[in-house]
Amino acid sequence: EGSCGALCRTLVSQNGLQRDTADISQSVLYTSLMGLLLVADNEKEPLAVGSGRVGLRNIGNTCFLNAVVQCLSHTCVLRNYCLLKSYKHEKFSKEEAKLMDFSQVLSGLWDVREGDTVVNPRQFYSVFKAAVPYFSGYSQQDAQEFLRFLLDKLHTEINRRPYVKRTGKEPQQQYVRFISEEANAMWKKHLERDDSIIVLFSGQLRSSLHCSVCSHYSNTFDVFGDLSLPIPKVTLQECLDLFSHEEKLDKENSPMCERCNRRTECTKRLSIQRFPQVIVILNRFTTSRWSISKSTVYVSFPLKNLDLGPYGPVDPVLYDLYAICNHAGTVNMGHYTACCLDQSGWCFYNDSATSITENQLQTNQAYVLFY
Secondary structure (H helix, E strand, O other), rough: HHHHHHHHHHOOOOOOOOOOOOOHHHHHHHHHHHHHHHHHHHHHHOOOOOOOOOEEOOOOOOOHHHHHHHHHHHHHHHHHHHOOOHHHHHHHOOOOOOHHHHHHHHHHHOOOOOOOOOEEEEHHHHHHHHHHHHOOOOOOOOOOHHHHHHHHHHHHHHHHOOOOOOOOHHHHOOOOOOOHHHHHEEEEEEEEOOOOHHHHHHHEEEEEEEEEOOOOOEEEEEEOEEEEEOOOOHHHHHHHHHHOOOOOEHHHHHEEOOOOEEEOOOOOOEEEEOOOOOOEOOOOOOOOOOOOOEEOOOOOOOOOEEHHHHHHOOOOOEEEEEEEEEEEEEOOEEEEEEEEEEEEEEEEEEEEEEEOOOOOOOOOOEEEOOO
């Protein structure tokens, strides 16, 4: 406690941060200190890993699991965190991190000895099904849904702030001069109760409403773990444009105007207020009231320098692609594979691992993109 307080005061004084707006929590400071110690240790003795080009055994319609795990396995920050078992040093919850058997799977995939060509994820999947009974049985599951459940459960087990109570309703925000101040306050509140390595996938969306009667602007901020985009377009940039385009709402579908205190016609626009370190985007499945359908539209996407700056408060914000989860087939029947980037180039994972070229990445089967 004393060390964190002292470090916070030092950071504030040396970096010119305003004490009341500095976005530094005790857990963030703790993570920074652990990171510095790990870096110092790694400089003496670097983390030794294999090529990572190892397949995952299909144990009965588990291609959805295999594809997602391969993509997460190539998320280097998460991989190193798991291989170093850093969660054992920083986990505040008294509950055993059973799902961190995930680390054992990654250890097999990145074993320097590379004795196995295939790793069996059976133990990890058994623990996961016990935590999420929805995935019990041997039917095919949705990869993006599995990704969301897995990251949520991993976060719950290693959350550094597990005992902060969540209130049913957020307190009414006081008027602030700048949107960034309100956004930072909401983000800080989020970190005060949800703070783990999984936050590297989390960003912050801003929903802005503009009243057509009094011209009042109101903003709400929500945390997101991935972006599900509409994809009637042919490029990823066009899909993002459609995601953030201004939408007109009539009186029946609009919320109450804070100033008029009544429902009025307004416009609504989504933007990214805070960019995550890793952003997961795209979605080929759409759900209506009566059915689920899959889009087979070919969407081209950049491998490097995807600029998300136009959709947020700063420009440019550049991302590089490092993993793809593919889906071939229909809503009711299909097969998942993964393409991941490592130091040797791109590799295709279909239970086993084979090298591929960049030209083979662009297909209408690309389902989830990891940047």
